[in-house]
Amino acid sequence: MSATAEGIDVRRLRMALMSLGGPPQAQRHHVRVGLLQRSCATILEVAPRLAAMEAAGDLSGPQAASLAAVAGGLAGLKLSWRERIPPDAATLSFDFLLSNAFEDAEWDSLRLAARAAFTVMRAPDNPRIG
Numbered sequence: 001m002s003a004t005a006e007g008i009d010v011r012r013l014r015m016a017l018m019s020l021g022g023p024p025q026a027q028r029h030h031v032r033v034g035l036l037q038r039s040c041a042t043i044l045e046v047a048p049r050l051a052a053m054e055a056a057g058d059l060s061g062p063q064a065a066s067l068a069a070v071a072g073g074l075a076g077l078k079l080s081w082r083e084r085i086p087p088d089a090a091t092l093s094f095d096f097l098l099s100n101a102f103e104d105a106e107w108d109s110l111r112l113a114a115r116a117a118f119t120v121m122r123a124p125d126n127p128r129i130g
Helices: 010-021 024-033 035-055 061-075 105-121
Strands: none
Touching: 010 024, 010 035, 010 061, 010 105, 024 035, 035 061, 061 105
């Protein structure tokens, strides 16, 4: 797997998976700094190119399948990820951090898929950190 697969930085994919797989408290903070929004956009951006990336050898079959599962879960949310993020997220009060945002069954399922995908996407030279 190359550092950049089809113009997508694989490290950026790993960071997106870390953000999507993190606990709800961390995700609420990620919303405030814009990381969760970028993570969702990154996963959905790469989804149409997964087959080409696998064919080119930039991703293995299990990696492409795990990323497809995350992208499918993200695209299939009943309440879209954009609708879950309040407008003007940078100015959210501390109360948002203490809310129950991202603590529903759909988001839990997405979180588990992202964690599994991150495990598959780990760098071969470092089994603990992507």
